[in-house]
Amino acid sequence: MxxxxxxxxxxxAALGLLWVIAVAGVAVYIVxxxxxxxxxxxxxxxHLNFYFLIPALVLECASVVAYTLLLKSTLLAGGVAPGFRRxxxxxxxxxxxxxxxxxxxAFASVYSFRRFREVGASEGLAxxxxxxxxxxxxxxxxxxxxxxxxxxxxxxSGISLSASLASVxxxxxxxxxxxxxxxxxxxxxxxxxxxxxxxxxxxxxMTEKVRQLTQDMKAVSPSAPRLSRAFFWGLSNxxxxxxxxxxxxxxTKSPIPFEGLLLAYSAxxxxxxxxxxxxxxxxxxxxxxxxxxxxxxNQEASIAAVLLYRFFSFWIWLLPGLGCYIGLRKKSPDGQLxxxxxxxxxxxxxxxx
Numbered sequence: 001m002x003x004x005x006x007x008x009x010x011x012x013a014a015l016g017l018l019w020v021i022a023v024a025g026v027a028v029y030i031v032x033x034x035x036x037x038x039x040x041x042x043x044x045x046x047h048l049n050f051y052f053l054i055p056a057l058v059l060e061c062a063s064v065v066a067y068t069l070l071l072k073s074t075l076l077a078g079g080v081a082p083g084f085r086r087x088x089x090x091x092x093x094x095x096x097x098x099x100x101x102x103x104x105x106a107f108a109s110v111y112s113f114r115r116f117r118e119v120g121a122s123e124g125l126a127x128x129x130x131x132x133x134x135x136x137x138x139x140x141x142x143x144x145x146x147x148x149x150x151x152x153x154x155x156x157s158g159i160s161l162s163a164s165l166a167s168v169x170x171x172x173x174x175x176x177x178x179x180x181x182x183x184x185x186x187x188x189x190x191x192x193x194x195x196x197x198x199x200x201x202x203x204x205x206m207t208e209k210v211r212q213l214t215q216d217m218k219a220v221s222p223s224a225p226r227l228s229r230a231f232f233w234g235l236s237n238x239x240x241x242x243x244x245x246x247x248x249x250x251x252t253k254s255p256i257p258f259e260g261l262l263l264a265y266s267a268x269x270x271x272x273x274x275x276x277x278x279x280x281x282x283x284x285x286x287x288x289x290x291x292x293x294x295x296x297x298n299q300e301a302s303i304a305a306v307l308l309y310r311f312f313s314f315w316i317w318l319l320p321g322l323g324c325y326i327g328l329r330k331k332s333p334d335g336q337l338x339x340x341x342x343x344x345x346x347x348x349x350x351x352x353x
Contacts, residue, residue, distance in 0.1 A: 052251040056244050060312045063240035066233050067091055067137070073230035074132045075116065078125035078220040089324040090115045096321025099279030099314060109134070115328065124216025128182050132222070132230065135175045140234035141269055142169055144242070148263030152295070180227060183217040190214055238269070241313055245288075248308040252301040260295025264288050285310055 068088045075082060094112045098104035109130050116126035146169075178185050193207040242265045249256045268288035272280025285306050292302040 049251045049253060052247050056247040056251070056308075056312050057316075059240050059244045059247065060316075063237050063244070063313075064088070064091070064317070066236040066240060070136065070230055070233040070237060071112075071129070071133055073226065073233055074129040074136075075119075075121060075125070077132075077222050077226045077230075078121060078129070080116075080119060080121045080125060082119035086119060089328055092317060092321040093325035093328055094321075096318050096325060099281075099318060099321075102278055104278055105134075105273060122216040122219070124213040125220055127213070128179070128217065128220055128222075131175070132179045132227075133234075135172060135179050136227070136230050136234045137237065138273075139172050139176060140231055141238050141266055142172055143235065144238055144262060145266035145270070148260070148266050151258075152260055152263050180222050182220065182222065183214060186210055186214040186217055238266075244312050245305065245309040248305040248312075249297075249301070251308060252305050254298050254301030254305070257292055257295040257297040257302075260291055260297075264291030264295065267291060279314060281314075284314075 065088075068084065068091050071087050071091060072082070072084065075087075090112060094108040094115075097111055098108035101107050112133075113126045113130050116129055117123065121129060190207060190210045193204065193210060197203050197207060242262065245261065245265055246256060249261075265288060268280075268284045268291070271287045272284045274280070274283065277283055285303075288309075289303045289306045292306070293299050
């Protein structure tokens with residue numbers, strides 16, 4: 001049994017690696033298939049200022065650290081304080097899942113939930129931490145989008161996005177209310193389900209589950225200072241990541257269209273959440289490039305800058321994330337139980353001999 005489980009883990013790890021290679025192969029094929037359209041970009045890449053690559057890597061690492069601290073802040077609201085390195089590994093692993101699996105956000109959320117449970121979070125806290133992290137990250141990105149909308153000075157592109165951003169804002173603010181008042185919302189939900197049970201003369205397991213989650217949430221303290229701190233780290237994550245795009249533009253030695261850069265970046269990141277391609281592959285590159293060109297950016301330089309930016313924000317984290325995924329599986333409670341069972345069996349065999 002233990003050997004079968006180890007084999008299954010290795011097979012899944014191998015399939016994950018093959019999927020990453022396949023995604024990279026598709027990207028290379030798309031680029032080579034469009035070689036005639038991208039001929040001018042090779043000229044831009046041949047004259048890149050490589051001195052900017054180190055600051056770009058440092059800023060992207062700072063973005064990853066900020067997001068990890070966002071995770072830590074949400075878990076601290078429930079009194080759980082896992083080590084930074086373990087949380088960093090969880091984030092990198094879930095990020096790789098998000099970037100290589102279709103509709104990866106859902107799978108990454110489930111994965112994070114399970115890992116939060118392993119570090120001591122209750123079922124309610126783990127679910128709340130996943131929700132709070134996603135909501136606060138989305139809210140901070142929305143703030144950047146509104147700032148970019150103001151900077152764009154009411155241009156045609158900016159006006160066309162204002163209604164969409166307002167709609168997204170309403171949804172995120174509603175989700176933020178659920179995050180800040182999770183216990184109240186759960187208690188009201190449990191009361192409503194209990195009312196339906198009495199009226200229908202039945203009973204549901206879901207009602208007891210909601211009641212248990214309500215009890216778990218009593219230990220969570222999503223106070224304004226805690227949420228503000230978590231929001232700060234979420235905003236820092238996006239700012240550091242957006243600066244990588246600025247550095248990528250500087251590396252191309254081309255004028256930066258600052259008027260629309262922040263709005264283009266925010267719109268591209270929002271587009272990445274759509275379950276069209278894994279990690280928004282192709283969607284992010286296309287949406288950001290088109291917006292930057294619309295705001296006056298050089299076409300070849302804009303595409304080159306966005307591709308360079310995506311190298312730092314997307315591609316370089318896939319293999320480290322896969323390594324963290326494999327490493328965390330070996331350290332999981334299931335893996336520890338398997339190792340213990342193997343030791344017991346070996347000890348039994350030695351006694352028999």
